[in-house]
Amino acid sequence: MKIVIAGAGAMGSRFAIMLKRGGNEVTLIDGWPAHIEAIREHGLRANLNGEELSVPFPIYAQQEVPTDVQADLILVFTKAMQLDQMMQTIQPMIGAETKILCLLNGIGHEDTIEKYVAADKIFLGNTIWTADLIGPGQVRLFGEGSVELQNLKPGYESEAKEVAAVLADAGLHAAYSENIRYSIYRKACVNGTLNGLCSILDVNIAQFGSTSTARKMVETIVGEFAAVARHEAVELDIPEVVRHIEETYDPAGIGMHYPSMYQDLINNHRKTEIDYINGAISRKGEKYNVATPYCDFLTQLIHAKEEVLEAK
């Protein structure tokens, strides 16, 4: 199958390597010149569970996307704020039968993708695979993960199952989901609490969880996500989601880690994905006439912090 990875960062690189090893013809698109350069020179170098690999790929910068390659399947793996730009630049690779799979964290990416592709060609999912970018052209891929996905448009279940099968055949432990929106909202609740709150309080997950006000803040934010989700026929189980978030506080688990937004904003002074997590809930809240003050306030605080730190 002709697969394009649109955004060959850490996670895109993992999927590229595994899908290529699974027998697919994989092309990369990326926006980082040094990364493209390194992959052209040495292939994509990876440490995959201890095994050192160097895998050659055709790779194109976004401004040089080929006009003679049409993909069967495109996986978008950009940062949320780069998705729209990426969708524009990969237009030449999208044919009448090209499917788009979006596994990005956050809420509402389908609205962006639907501006460029018909709904019946869009598949949404999420993944718990992990990946680290070590430097240009080099990734570290440890541990196991899985993927769930579903068709955006009702009636395209068999196509979704075909996409899942392509990923599963490559060892990506992919499965069709009956209710991917539930999984997406549930995962967005984790990101919508820990990311922003740990960043603004300058703490790791365990420290956040140890505060006496953590539960009230988490419950209120999850309540806002649930109120918005209800307007999209997703009924979040609030106590279950709160418990799921509170399980991450364990210092023996991921508690000692700083969430990705903390790393982006506080360590690296990069702009965050807040507009696609809490900010997306605020926008949907406005649309559905649901008050989302904690999401609004947290989004405003994170943007203020981005500006103060001159995040790029």
Place this chain on the structure above:
Amino acid sequence: MKIVIAGAGAMGSRFAIMLKRGGNEVTLIDGWPAHIEAIREHGLRANLNGEELSVPFPIYAQQEVPTDVQADLILVFTKAMQLDQMMQTIQPMIGAETKILCLLNGIGHEDTIEKYVAADKIFLGNTIWTADLIGPGQVRLFGEGSVELQNLKPGYESEAKEVAAVLADAGLHAAYSENIRYSIYRKACVNGTLNGLCSILDVNIAQFGSTSTARKMVETIVGEFAAVARHEAVELDIPEVVRHIEETYDPAGIGMHYPSMYQDLINNHRKTEIDYINGAISRKGEKYNVATPYCDFLTQLIHAKEEVLEAK
């Protein structure tokens, strides 16, 4: 007039010195042993607009409050969270005719004082005098200020004017106010935005003001203060209050300063007065059935930060 200063920190020391110089008999009560020790040994040492003073005062620790001194007027000048404890310890000094004047920042202190003193003996106000505590027994008092005050209980206007006259006679530029609650709420809006937001964002006032989300956050918080104040017959002029807050952003004015809460929490790891500013609005909001989510969230964030910093 026999005056007791209950809480002889920076501002209490200013009022003590000026009232004593104005011919009053002034006694101090305080809770800091080193401060009491220093004042007993050297008097209260002050630099008053460049003039070096050393003023002797009788001073008592809270656990040794005399039982044979009844005050005509007691000025409470504690931190907000110490007010209740102070009111308990000064009980022996409160006679049937003793008036209590509270000039503390924040909202709702009258509820605490009324537990110990009848409403007709309570006077509320605020002040823009400043004062710095340099160390035990030593203060720096520069610039000019003023005081406004009013009787808590209707019908006691003439008593309020008498209290104002005592302060005015001592050069404290005190005046009777027709609507002290308006002034208190208006000043609380300044503290209820800049204090918490600068602390949580780790910025000075000008940096905060330069962010694109500052206005929205300030407007929302002031709106919550106004909605609560309305239930107490105080009609805040929201645009005027927002402008008043935005005037503080000027780097040529106080913009380069960090608010007192920032200094307490971030620099000195001390517990903050948040429960008497935004937290007071949350409690009143609950009582009046008014939603105050920004005040709730900001109070929770500040408490979380206090705990993470092990503030004492």
